[in-house]
Amino acid sequence: MTGPQHVFSQIQSSDSGEYYCEAQNEMGTDRSRTMNMDVKYGPKSTSVSVSPSGEIVEGSSVTLTCSSDANPPVDKYTWYKKNVASPKASGQSYSITNIISEDSGEYYCEAENKYGRLNSSSVSVDVQC
Template identity: 75%
Template sequence: MSVCGLMVLYILLMSDCVSVVLGQGDWGVRYSTQSICALKGSTVEMSCSYTFPSGKVTSTFWYTKDTYKNPVNLIVDSDYTGRVKYHDERYRHTLTITDLRESDSVVYKFRFITDGGKYTGGPGVTLTLTDGDSVTLTCTTTCTLIGHTYIWYRNKQLLTKQEVSLHLNPVSSEDAGNYSCAVKGLESLRSPEEKLIVTYGPKNTSVSVSPSSEIMEGSSVTLTCSSDANPPVDKYTWYKKTLTSPKASGQSYNITNITSEDSGEYYCETENKYGRHNSLSVSVDVLYLKHAVHAR
């Protein structure tokens, strides 16, 4: 008994992305990704940072429709009801769309309003949807069996599917692993394992800070970036909010002899051949000691 050899799969989850900084004067929006390719039915995130001369932000939102120069907030757009979430943290905004549909393949723009004006970042983020790749695993025997039930295993764990063929459509990163099959009732005669490989761009990117307790001026701090990707992330880039130029590269960013000027919010960008992904930002707050002066 053997499993067919169609067991290696490559799937592109995200297209190459280009960071873009656009604005007039001190008004600007920096999109972390200018184009995204995603699977229908999946979830996608797109984010940006924004700057403005002064004042207080009163509204932030994403839109796709601009009716009579009046952009429609996705939160109240009937085409996205119940599928949109915003995450806003200090001049950085993330849009999450769930249950992606064919009609979602449009350009998304970010707009913010302050007590001193309003600004829309162009050209925006272009979202393209695909059905995704599929794979079929078929359990075969040396002779045709009639009236028997086939069972499947992934990483030696029994799957609920009980058919001669196992269809994965669309395939996802969770489907990767070692597969084997058997005839129900003859589980001891299991087929050899075949490996299914799924490739994808970075996701679940996060940053940890060490030490995580109080950070005193003059001490050292290490920021470490982690991400799920296959093949593994081959490029890490560190950014400090409000600055457009990268601060460092590499999975870890070590700040020695830290000063109050190093205080701020940091995030990392991860990249492999299939895409890029940014972490949420973490705060680094540097405490300083006041030195008392005693008169003699």
């Protein structure tokens, strides 16, 4: 990059980092102080993992965990079951203990910070009787 200024036309999270400028003429070179640029953004890459993976037997326990990339970090996670109007839980993890067949279905999380919110894709919980 050359010139007295640099314009970020479409700033991205990957533009975060430390920057400085350097001025040069026939008498020499001088460098500015380093400046940290911290790009803020809403949640992205939101996903759900299931533990344990594999077969889920009635009476066992399952934990769903939501993860998301955001700056500042996600401050609110909400859990939903598809085709159920109200939220099931809040928090980064959702544990279903003593699971029953009625708990079977598709689950997803919503991650939120002050810059936005994003739903994960859903995961299937299939309880074997």
